[in-house]
Amino acid sequence: MCAYHLAGRISAVVFAIVCLAGLPVAAEDDPFAPRSTGGPQAIKPPPEGGVVASPMLTGQADSAQEGEGDAAEEAEEVPYCEVVVVSPDGDPVDGADVFLTRRTIAPVLEDNVPVPNHGMLVRQTEQGGKFVLPLVENHGYVFAVHPSGCAEQPMQDVFDAQRLELQPYGRVEGVVYVGDEPGAGLDVVLSYDVIPPRGTGRVHLMYRTVTDAEGRFSFESAPPGMGRVAIEYASPWGQRQLSHARPVDIVSGETAEVVLGGTGRPVIGRIEAPDDPQSQRPWAIEHASILPLVRVTVADAKRDLAKYRNRQSYHVAAGPDGAFRAEDVEAGAYRLVARIRESIDGSPVKGRVMGKLEHVFTVPGMPEGRSDDPLDLGALTFEAVRIVEKAWR
DSSP: OOHHHHHHHHHHHHHHHHHHTTOOOOTTTOTTSOOOSSOTTOOOOOOTTSEEEOTTTTTOHHHHHHHTTHHHHTOOEEEEEEEEEEOTTSOBOTTOEEEEEETTOOOEEETTEEOSOTTEEEEEOOTTSEEEEEOOTTEEEEEEEETTEEEEEEHHHHHHHTEEEOBOOEEEEEEEEETTEEOTTOEEEEEEOOOOOTTOOOOEEEEEEEOOTTSEEEEEEEOSEEEEEEEEEEOTTSOEEEEEEEEEEEOTTOEEEEEESOSBEEEEEEEEOOSSGGGGSOEEEEEEEEEESSOOOGGGGGTOHHHHHTOOOEEOEEOTTSEEEEEEEOSEEEEEEEEEEEOBTTBSSSSOEEEEEEEEEEEOOOGGGBOSSOEEEEEEEOEEOOOOOOTTO
16 A cells, blocks of 8 residues: 555544544644634634635645645635524524535545545534634535534535524334344434435435334434435444335424335345365355346436335345345345355455356235245355465465
């Protein structure tokens, strides 16, 4: 790894730690911060002309580091202003977290904590609900969260209005079934279908919770929008996969209900190695899932939004002997896809790819939409992939 990429990764981790710890980011590390000698959280009036010079804001940070003062002198001036964040009742909100994005980056927030990303910076409103907003090059969106509500608007609109109004949260509740039994202790994820034009820098939100003994769950503070609730499964080696998703429309001040699983039928089978010497070495199924036969992409949302939002995939649990099972697969045409790796100490994480599988099948219709009788796909042989031996192994 080159020193440039290593430094970028280290800085991303340091920034994430600072954000998670709730500490202010020093001005020299925060390109959105006005350069001032007041405290790192102090809000200072804009300098004359309402602009601030910063090479990092204008995409010249790397050259400024290499050329030491030359690029810094050429940095463009960036206008900024004070913005007031107000609650749904119109009162200024202190302590709201504000996330600023760039147009070319689509950052992710998990439980309102940013995944390390150079395309997003975090601010917090001070007394009077104020924060400093620069109109940076490639500006994207402003997203704010507070116990009283949330808001997302284009940065240009917020800059012009110098005001950001929070909207009340909605609420999502539901239940998970595995077959006809409650799905207790399962991870559930709430995400959002963000369908912007390419290059708008919209924030992607994700919230997690766990079902109770009766399979029930709730998200008490859900931002309004086109939500998507799914079960999240984790493999023994840490890979995560969403399954049995359902769309949900979240409206401010209202509760939306959703049911996951409990329809369709189980799908079972066994994955086997082909009869060749290379495939006889230890192997394991790294990943397997059931996907629609016809691929659905974000491009389909422009033609058929309902089809895009109802896209479906299913988690496939696979054992060390190749046996697999997927629960509650609804009627339709599907493809089972799997990736096989060389098994090292019982895990495929460090092994090389040995094979792949794509099997097309159909789940027939069922009375009342569900059945306890599994659909058995039988023995499926994966396609071997040539393994190149490496001298350092």
